[in-house]
Amino acid sequence: MNSVLRFLNKLRILSRRERFDRELQEEMSYHRxxxxxxxxDQGLTAEAARYATSREFxxxxxxxxxxxxxxxxxxxxxxxxxxxxxxxxxxNLVFTCTAIVVLALGMCASISIFAFVDAALIKPLPYxxxxxxxxxxxxxxLFPHSNLSLPDYLDWKKxxxxxxxxxxxxxxxxxxxGPSGAEPGKSARVSDGFxxxxxxxxxxxxxFYVGEDLLSAPRTVLLSxxxxxxxxxxxxxxxGQSVILDGNAHIIIGVLPRQFHFVPAEPAEFWMTIHxxxxxxxxxxxxxxxxxxxxxxxxxxxSALSEMESVAQHLQQQYPDSNSGQGASVIPLTxxxxxxxxxxFLLLLCGAGLLLVxxxxxxxxxxxxxxxxxxxxxxxxxxxxxxxxRLIRQFVTEGLVLVxxxxxxxxxxxxxxxxxxxxxxxxxxxxxxxxLHNVGLSPRVWAFAGAISLLASLLFTLTPxxxxxxxxxxxxxxxxSRGSAGNTWRRLGSKLVVLELATAVILLVVAxxxxxxxxxxxxxxxxxxxxxxxxxxxxxxxxxxSKDEQAIALERLVVSKVASLPxxxxxxxxxxxxxxxxxxxxxxxVLGRPWHGEHNEVPERDISADYFxxxxxxxxRGRSFxxxxxxxxxxxxxxNQAFEKEYFPNEDPMGQQLSYLTSPPVPIExxxxxxxxxxxxxxxxxxxxxxxxFNQSPNNYFNIAVRTSQTEQALVPALAAAIHQIDPGxxxxxxxxxxxxxxxxxxAYIHRSSAWLVGGFAVTALLLGVVGLYGVVAYSVSQRxxxxxxxxxxxxxxxxxxxLILTEAGWLVGIGITIGLICSVAAATLMRxxxxxxxxWDLPTLTGVAAILAVSALLASYVPARRAASVxxxxxxxxx
Amino acid sequence: xxIKSDLMPGTLDMLILKTLTRAPLHxxxxxxxxxxxxxxxxxxxxxxxxxxxxxxxxxxWVRAEWKKxxxxxxxxYYTLTTSGRKQLSKELSQFEQMIVAIGRVLQDA
Numbered sequence: 001m002n003s004v005l006r007f008l009n010k011l012r013i014l015s016r017r018e019r020f021d022r023e024l025q026e027e028m029s030y031h032r033x034x035x036x037x038x039x040x041d042q043g044l045t046a047e048a049a050r051y052a053t054s055r056e057f058x059x060x061x062x063x064x065x066x067x068x069x070x071x072x073x074x075x076x077x078x079x080x081x082x083x084x085x086x087x088x089x090x091x092n093l094v095f096t097c098t099a100i101v102v103l104a105l106g107m108c109a110s111i112s113i114f115a116f117v118d119a120a121l122i123k124p125l126p127y128x129x130x131x132x133x134x135x136x137x138x139x140x141x142l143f144p145h146s147n148l149s150l151p152d153y154l155d156w157k158k159x160x161x162x163x164x165x166x167x168x169x170x171x172x173x174x175x176x177x178g179p180s181g182a183e184p185g186k187s188a189r190v191s192d193g194f195x196x197x198x199x200x201x202x203x204x205x206x207x208f209y210v211g212e213d214l215l216s217a218p219r220t221v222l223l224s225x226x227x228x229x230x231x232x233x234x235x236x237x238x239x240g241q242s243v244i245l246d247g248n249a250h251i252i253i254g255v256l257p258r259q260f261h262f263v264p265a266e267p268a269e270f271w272m273t274i275h276x277x278x279x280x281x282x283x284x285x286x287x288x289x290x291x292x293x294x295x296x297x298x299x300x301x302x303s304a305l306s307e308m309e310s311v312a313q314h315l316q317q318q319y320p321d322s323n324s325g326q327g328a329s330v331i332p333l334t335x336x337x338x339x340x341x342x343x344x345f346l347l348l349l350c351g352a353g354l355l356l357v358x359x360x361x362x363x364x365x366x367x368x369x370x371x372x373x374x375x376x377x378x379x380x381x382x383x384x385x386x387x388x389x390r391l392i393r394q395f396v397t398e399g400l401v402l403v404x405x406x407x408x409x410x411x412x413x414x415x416x417x418x419x420x421x422x423x424x425x426x427x428x429x430x431x432x433x434x435x436l437h438n439v440g441l442s443p444r445v446w447a448f449a450g451a452i453s454l455l456a457s458l459l460f461t462l463t464p465x466x467x468x469x470x471x472x473x474x475x476x477x478x479x480x481s482r483g484s485a486g487n488t489w490r491r492l493g494s495k496l497v498v499l500e501l502a503t504a505v506i507l508l509v510v511a512x513x514x515x516x517x518x519x520x521x522x523x524x525x526x527x528x529x530x531x532x533x534x535x536x537x538x539x540x541x542x543x544x545x546s547k548d549e550q551a552i553a554l555e556r557l558v559v560s561k562v563a564s565l566p567x568x569x570x571x572x573x574x575x576x577x578x579x580x581x582x583x584x585x586x587x588x589x590v591l592g593r594p595w596h597g598e599h600n601e602v603p604e605r606d607i608s609a610d611y612f613x614x615x616x617x618x619x620x621r622g623r624s625f626x627x628x629x630x631x632x633x634x635x636x637x638x639x640n641q642a643f644e645k646e647y648f649p650n651e652d653p654m655g656q657q658l659s660y661l662t663s664p665p666v667p668i669e670x671x672x673x674x675x676x677x678x679x680x681x682x683x684x685x686x687x688x689x690x691x692x693x694f695n696q697s698p699n700n701y702f703n704i705a706v707r708t709s710q711t712e713q714a715l716v717p718a719l720a721a722a723i724h725q726i727d728p729g730x731x732x733x734x735x736x737x738x739x740x741x742x743x744x745x746x747x748a749y750i751h752r753s754s755a756w757l758v759g760g761f762a763v764t765a766l767l768l769g770v771v772g773l774y775g776v777v778a779y780s781v782s783q784r785x786x787x788x789x790x791x792x793x794x795x796x797x798x799x800x801x802x803x804l805i806l807t808e809a810g811w812l813v814g815i816g817i818t819i820g821l822i823c824s825v826a827a828a829t830l831m832r833x834x835x836x837x838x839x840x841w842d843l844p845t846l847t848g849v850a851a852i853l854a855v856s857a858l859l860a861s862y863v864p865a866r867r868a869a870s871v872x873x874x875x876x877x878x879x880x
Numbered sequence: 881x882x883i884k885s886d887l888m889p890g891t892l893d894m895l896i897l898k899t900l901t902r903a904p905l906h907x908x909x910x911x912x913x914x915x916x917x918x919x920x921x922x923x924x925x926x927x928x929x930x931x932x933x934x935x936x937x938x939x940x941w942v943r944a945e946w947k948k949x950x951x952x953x954x955x956x957y958y959t960l961t962t963s964g965r966k967q968l969s970k971e972l973s974q975f976e977q978m979i980v981a982i983g984r985v986l987q988d989a
Binding site: 005006009010023024026027028030031032034035056057058062063064066067069070 | 906907908911925926927930931933934935937938939940946953954955956
């Protein structure tokens with residue numbers, strides 16, 4: 001009741017604030033006059049009486065302020081502070097804009113990178129209870145997470161007690177009947193319970209039934225949302241329709257949700273069940289599936305792993321021929337999906353964080369300079385009755401206004417930057433990192449933005465507020481605000497600049513190391529000449545090309561057809577393209593050596609006679625294959641240098657005989673040694689690799705590599721057309737220039753994008769650091785104007801003034817660079833896993849960065865030093 | 881020796897209300913009245929008096945109106961309201977209880 005009355009009264013006064021002030025003023029001056037009168041009556045002179053009264057009453061403004069506080073609402077003074085802040089900030093537009101832009105820059109960088117980190121690493125996977133999902137793999141010496149063979153999977157599924165469900169999936173290229181003949185489609189093969197284990201329901205139609213993945217079941221398919229929209233116009237009557245995939249009719253039974261992604265199996269438009277029929281599906285030693293499982297309640301990953309290891313162990317004993325050396329691996333599904341990308345994202349986040357540090361420190365030191373130049377104003381306001389708390393509140397409000405403006409601008413530009421960055425990522429990479437679809441202003445990103453804004457506000461309000469309470473600040477009115485105060489500020493400001501410079505050094509070093517890694521990576525010897533080389537994948541339908549002689553005939557036809565295209569100099573065929581992956585392995589033994597069933601695993605490539613010539617690989621010894629070397633002829637092989645080093649360290653491999661693990665063994669004679677070709681990603685080390693004639697291991701899927709005298713990009717469409725001319729039922733796809741294949745390969749892409757991003761951060765950091773240094777030196781010069789004037793009046797040379805200022809700057813820069821270098825070696829050691837053939841203490845990078853920073857810092861301090869040296873001593877002294 | 885009126889929190893409001901029981905007074909009159917009644921011991925400062933008056937006005941315990949003084953100047957006179965009178969008697973009895981209690985403590989010690 002009472003509080004309501006009080007509120008209403010306050011409201012009434014608020015509406016007539018001016019009248020309230022006037023009346024209060026009148027009332028108080030009446031009081032004062034009466035008092036003066038009273039004292040005069042006691043015998044004081046009018047002057048003395050007025051003086052005594054004034055002394056007794058104290059500060060008139062502050063008294064009125066107190067009364068106003070009683071009747072005012074709390075937000076009124078806040079509003080007042082806010083309006084005052086805006087006025088102050090508008091008065092110094094250059095300062096304000098600089099501060100806001102710098103702040104927004106730092107926020108934009110860190111918010112947008114955080115959004116990526118959030119989407120990739122923090123956001124839970126969009127499946128039911130995702131923390132209980134695991135990726136399940138076999139392991140072999142060559143690969144820690146290798147594929148499961150279907151027979152192994154079925155045994156694992158049957159025996160395990162750790163999982164409520166264990167399902168498999170496989171990325172699977174499929175042939176579609178397009179309008180202009182066969183075209184490749186993107187699909188995945190999964191076991192029947194795959195969507196149930198993830199907890200994903202189709203938005204249209206039904207999921208696979210149990211047992212629908214058996215060969216005996218009718219062939220059915222689920223559409224991805226995109227396929228449904230693009231191929232079927234989003235029509236509901238798509239259910240029950242039939243689609244020809246790989247020459248078999250499949251009934252469409254459902255459509256998956258729009259937001260559904262399962263990166264390891266993607267890109268996939270058609271999700272079909274296993275229907276095990278191929279030779280590979282049935283063979284225990286053919287590994288082509290990946291597992292995904294849901295842990296039973298109370299089972300940890302570790303205990304699931306140990307159970308699967310014992311299951312794998314058991315299979316090793318049961319099937320030593322196929323399973324010797326095949327272990328098990330169980331990892332969190334998040335690790336399986338985003339594990340590779342984590343270090344790079346964390347590095348980028350740290351980089352953006354450092355940039356934010358520089359930006360905020362930069363603005364903080366700007367604020368300090370301002371608080372310094374406002375010493376007199378503050379002293380005056382204090383004398384006029386502003387309480388310290390009120391003055392501090394003023395600074396807090398100004399800091400908050402700056403941060404708010406910076407944060408809004410930062411968020412807006414971060415939103416835009418995210419759009420830009422996601423658009424810059426190549427489409428097929430986005431397909432492999434579906435979480436990038438979710439990059440945006442999620443609640444966590446908002447929270448992050450809020451948290452960094454809060455920290456920035458704290459910093460901005462604390463720095464000037466602390467200064468305000470320092471004793472010499474109070475003397476601001478009396479003293480001409482020079483000398484000692486300037487010195488204290490210089491000390492604090494200098495520390496901030498050292499911090500900025502050191503941070504800039506770290507970012508520059510990291511960027512330099514990443515740049516050098518990228519340079520080394522793109523210049524790594526891949527054992528072939530990628531320029532003027534075009535590649536294309538060719539897939540022919542099983543129905544007409546699955547027999548060996550059919551595949552060989554096709555290969556010959558393709559080679560002769562392509563060789564007749566204008567400008568083509570050589571055509572080669574290989575089962576896999578270089579700079580792709582070390583997969584597609586085989587087991588072998590060296591004949592004539594004791595062998596106890598162990599699996600020597602090496603990548604195998606089936607190549608045509610002209611392949612090495614076409615790609616520009618260098619045959620070191622021996623001969624290439626002949627076109628006539630078919631299965632009926634003696635089997636031959638070419639090995640690479642790594643193979644020679646590992647398996648024939650002290651012997652001449654030429655003429656030695658290998659064999660696959662067949663019984664009886666079929667000898668394969670080594671007829672040549674080729675220089676190492678980078679079959680896997682650029683940042684991997686070369687593995688022993690076995691090359692055998694395509695005609696002795698033919699396949700209806702292969703890659704062609706074409707050397708041309710013309711531009712290879714122009715050749716790509718002609719290649720695909722030539723393939724369709726041979727037979728419209730054959731798909732020719734993935735045509736590209738080899739240089740693009742290398743440039744867009746995941747390892748190159750990741751190195752390049754991180755080098756560019758961190759490089760951008762580093763350049764910005766350098767700029768901010770140098771501007772910060774300029775600010776400190778310039779301020780110091782302005783404070784020492786008089787001192788310099790005196791020095792020059794006493795005969796100091798301009799050169800000694802230069803020396804004075806540059807020495808001061810030199811110290812700051814020196815300390816900053818030293819601290820920065822030490823920290824960056826530590827930082828680089830932490831991120832050495834991301835570096836490619838560059839050591840974390842790479843001297844050229846470190847010295848280069850130090851030099852760049854020293855030179856830019858010298859330039860930044862030269863400008864104020866010049867101003868100092870041009871001080872007119874007479875003017876400087878007259879300023880008193 | 882004069883004692884600042886904010887010695888005991890809340891007492892100033894009570895003193896103001898009490899001086900107003902006899903007749904409406906302006907701010908200066910209130911200060912004067914408290915001073916003389918306390919035989920120059922309590923000296924109410926302008927800095928405490930006017931915020932206190934605003935507080936009492938807000939609570940509705942006093943009413944203010946502009947009137948002519950004896951010297952024909954305009955001054956704001958404060959009048960005790962009914963709820964102000966109630967508040968005063970409440971505060972008085974509380975104050976007396978406290979004085980008695982303090983007295984007991986002091987005697988005992």
